[in-house]
Amino acid sequence: MFKLNKHMPLHDQEKPFSCDICGSSFSVKSTLKTHMRIHTGEKPYSCGICGSSFSQKSSLINHYRIHTGEKPFTCKICDSSFTQRSGLIIHNRTHTGEKPFSCEICGSSFARETHLTEHIRIHTGEKPYSCKICGSSFSQKSSLISHNRIHTGEKPFQCDICESSFCDKSTLTKHRRIHTGEKPYSCEICGSSFCEKSTLTKHLRVHSGDKPFSCEICESSFQRKSSLIQHILKHTGEKPYSCEICGALFSHKFSLLRHNRTHSGEKPFLCELCGSSFSHKSSLIIHNRTHNVKS
Template structure:
């Protein structure tokens, strides 16, 4: 029965397709029930609006809904205007255009050539006023049956295009670009030669610093540098390569640019890295140039307009600086929920929609605080919507050890990762610093150390002058030794039926039935059922060996 139910889950209820992505029908459910009719039985999932259809059936259902709305609108419109039939108007989107200016009527006569009825021509033919300038072309009409030629003047054709209305120009989709002066406060400025000199500053870079300003994608191009100055730097690099190829002579190597003499090639390479390059820089946009004349022209053309901020009294000579100032100070949007900052409106809208608005599952109508929680819900409970690219194999999502069937492989992997049954319990190992005995907790090791090695413990019995390792041990001691309570023998042997008060005594007793002897002597082949018997055997039978070991250790 499970296999039949699985096949029906992947089946479209409209066209019986299996190889398509199925989506739940949230809208037009009533129209779907009308199409089913009273003869067909409605299944249980259809009653809860959990109907799965493919994209084609959903599209057809949407078209039927549009047609139903049009019919309802027409019926309401008909009832409203029933008293006044003159105001009726068709709701169809199809139109018929009659153009009487050039829709001509032709009739067939005995003559083979058609004759145009004069009633069909509703336009007038206009001729120019000066008849002398008007020229009418005459063409010959040739009939195959006659041997003679008849020359007749053709009737002038009416200028139909003059009576046809010109089509309106289509509106362009592009908006009119508003000038910058309408958005930003601007005012022109004229520079004097002295002011231009103040706008230009002299700077000195090393060749190494200039090469660090190279463009990442264009290694032959240096950022924010004029083209002529860029060519000069490239030539300087070629000169450097030629100098480094020189062979060392008696006097050494000479720099071709500044004629400095160095002893070897390593010194020449170091000299070229620190070689000074004098350039000119614009104070407004930091453009580098070698020519003062070109840089003066740059200042007069590019920085002749002052851009004023409308929100604070700051002026800028370059438009990118104004935009940077406006973006960093006046265009920052802050989220009301978490205080995160954004530079664009679309970014903060996306952030609020994904992180702060509730997300609703379309299938089970569960509401989540964040969209990632909804995504996790889809992975766990509705994997057919998430893993649409591959089929869900139910055999790969079955846990044999726990006997559990999961909805998807993701859920099965999550079970293996976090379930207690598949997660190994790692017990901590805390050794005793003196004897090396290992304990699972530090408190157990501390109690052992104080009782065995220090001979002190806070759990002390005043009646018999004994120390105990913990509170449970002293309570048990007082209860069964001093208060004379009988120990309950509720640990029953399943072989002989004897009862014991501890599991350890029960295990030692069972070994008498099975004959198991796990405790072996360290010095001979003897084995024992209890550890106490092994220790007694070693002390009595191998006493000399124990004394030798103690003497060797000391």
């Protein structure tokens, strides 16, 4: 004859303790009690240092490690350490390459469930994080945090070479390539390399002939969005670039830059034969014909 206790239901999968609110069932009464806090919002375990409160004692224990710096879960491969076991499990996927969370729409896979959740918003267009100042919305919380720095002027990411500062870490990473000369994005067709992935994407259109930006007025298409914007000005007649000295208006920025040389006297185009200089490249081309005629 053996004595029944609360441990026995674990062996026969019996779950006699049910939640009256959502119907979830549990093997142990104490687990049901902990579960009920999801519905009641009760958080009986408080941090004595910062006052944060938690519904489970284990969550409080994990939280304390933020203050103590304790990281008891260590990676056996690279010795990285973590405050929580879940952090170690996710980290291990960097070594195994495991990506258990897959997008049902496009098949992309991710090591973290949170990354999958953020990715799905590309398909749904959902942008749940909104700026309280200007109303701009974002699919990721980190993007909202970076955006808010436009309003506050905060630039916490500083270059250790030239001391330029930036709103977000990714912009700093791109900036540092100016100093290092690093160009990590390479074209598999011609071998050209680029500092930014977006520049490589634009470059690939040279090979593919892809022109994804189309004019709604005349159906002309372009490889770059900036080229489409410039083209549309021909239809609208808009001249958004103005000379600060004489007020002359231009459709294109390069036309304004060329015009400014009439005021500055700058002549950057030099004849290699006679040393004459010109403010416009077209003038140099015409001038070079005089040498060809003489020869």
